[in-house]
Amino acid sequence: MDRLLFITTLIAIALILTVLISLRRAHIRAEYSVSWLAAAVILLVLAQAPGLLGRFASWVGIEDLPTALLFLVTGVFLAVFYRFSIIISHLRDANIALAQRVAILEFRLENVEDGRL
Amino acid sequence: MTHTAPVHPLLEDGRALILVPAYNEEQAIGPLIDEVYSLFGKIPILIIDDGSHDSTAAIAKGRGARVMRLPHHLGLGGALQAGYRLAFELGFEFVVRIDGDGQHDPAFVTAMLDAVSRPGVQMAIGSRFLHTGGGYTSVSRGLGIRLFRTFLRPILGKPVLDPTSGYVAVNREALEVFSRSFPLEYPEIEALVVLRRRAFQFVEVPVSIRPRLAGRSTITALKSVYYIVHVMLGVLVNILIFDRRRWR
Ligand SMILES: Nc1nc2c(ncn2[C@@H]2O[C@H](COP(=O)(O)OP(=O)(O)O)[C@@H](O)[C@H]2O)c(=O)[nH]1
Ligand SMILES: [Mg+2]
Numbered sequence: 073m074d075r076l077l078f079i080t081t082l083i084a085i086a087l088i089l090t091v092l093i094s095l096r097r098a099h100i101r102a103e104y105s106v107s108w109l110a111a112a113v114i115l116l117v118l119a120q121a122p123g124l125l126g127r128f129a130s131w132v133g134i135e136d137l138p139t140a141l142l143f144l145v146t147g148v149f150l151a152v153f154y155r156f157s158i159i160i161s162h163l164r165d166a167n168i169a170l171a172q173r174v175a176i177l178e179f180r181l182e183n184v185e186d187g188r189l
Numbered sequence: 190m191t192h193t194a195p196v197h198p199l200l201e202d203g204r205a206l207i208l209v210p211a212y213n214e215e216q217a218i219g220p221l222i223d224e225v226y227s228l229f230g231k232i233p234i235l236i237i238d239d240g241s242h243d244s245t246a247a248i249a250k251g252r253g254a255r256v257m258r259l260p261h262h263l264g265l266g267g268a269l270q271a272g273y274r275l276a277f278e279l280g281f282e283f284v285v286r287i288d289g290d291g292q293h294d295p296a297f298v299t300a301m302l303d304a305v306s307r308p309g310v311q312m313a314i315g316s317r318f319l320h321t322g323g324g325y326t327s328v329s330r331g332l333g334i335r336l337f338r339t340f341l342r343p344i345l346g347k348p349v350l351d352p353t354s355g356y357v358a359v360n361r362e363a364l365e366v367f368s369r370s371f372p373l374e375y376p377e378i379e380a381l382v383v384l385r386r387r388a389f390q391f392v393e394v395p396v397s398i399r400p401r402l403a404g405r406s407t408i409t410a411l412k413s414v415y416y417i418v419h420v421m422l423g424v425l426v427n428i429l430i431f432d433r434r435r436w437r
Pocket of ligand 1 (some may be wrong): 214
């Protein structure tokens with residue numbers, strides 16, 4: 073268990089560092105880094121405070137601490153992915169509207185002489 | 190095989206537009222445009238090229254049709270909506286959609302326009318099952334259609350024979366709705382539900398569906414299950430909350 077918590081700590085720190093480096097290099101926008109940072113911090117706190125993890129484990133009814141940790145990690149990342157699905161959907165909507173508008177404007181520019189078809 | 194369709198007055202005065210979605214249809218699009226012009230003369234026809242990788246756009250332009258090119262591939266619904274938007278902004282009163290693969294015999298455009306210019310009718314669907322001898326369809330498509338008929342009957346409040354038909358005519362009221370919100374993938378059935386939810390009326394018109402002139406249908410047997418689930422989900426979402434963001 074100690075080993076698992078240690079590895080979890082490492083992963084959380086690696087995640088935080090990766091996100092911060094990406095932010096510095098402008099590979100990720102600040103607003104989209106928040107989900108990852110929040111997820112990493114949750115992992116870090118739980119790995120550093122096994123008492124908290126134990127309370128969570130008994131609350132969800134999982135006796136085995138590693139299983140509880142895995143359960144929690146899955147939940148946290150599902151939330152992150154779901155948030156990204158929503159963001160992607162918004163982006164796709166905006167992108168489609170933009171592409172349609174570009175096509176319409178381009179068409180009207182090319183056919184400016186007659187105005188109609 | 191030559192048709193002698195009388196030119197519809199709506200086409201003659203430029204109040205109606207023929208809208209043709211095309212994605213990699215370089216083999217079929219030329220003959221289709223020629224066929225339309227030989228039937229009706231030089232009437233408004235707009236090809237929407239959805240980022241084809243072949244020479245669809247160049248061939249269509251070469252035959253004298255107007256072509257709207259999307260900056261990148263959007264899929265059938267997104268491409269059609271772009272066409273409906275343009276048609277609406279240009280002031281067209283009627284739009285008949287026919288497929289760019291040559292499966293829809295353009296001779297039926299006249300009957301479609303007749304149907305959709307009747308008072309109280311906002312949409313006409315070209316139905317292969319009303320036309321004797323025109324019922325060309327694949328086995329999996331046939332099964333899907335039967336499933337959708339049963340599913341749609343209570344939702345639409347009346348039977349529809351050919352709900353997946355892409356041979357569709359709309360009047361300006363429906364055109365306005367489509368220009369604002371149109372489903373993005375596999376749009377035919379969802380579009381029908383959208384209009385019915387606004388208490389719009391549709392009629393079915395017999396048309397003959399021909400085998401493809403070239404290429405393959407994008408609806409393969411493998412994709413059919415995805416198609417069916419996708420469409421049913423879309424319809425259900427539409428019933429729960431209609432006109433939400435997903436539609437754009
Ligand atoms: N704009 C656009 N048109 C498409 C796309 N896929 C198919 N089409 C067009 O939609 C029409 C119907 O497609 P098809 O594959 O023949 O479907 P089916 O006739 O229902 O089996 C044809 O005119 C195609 O060129 C797409 O992704 N984007
Ligand atoms: Mg086809």
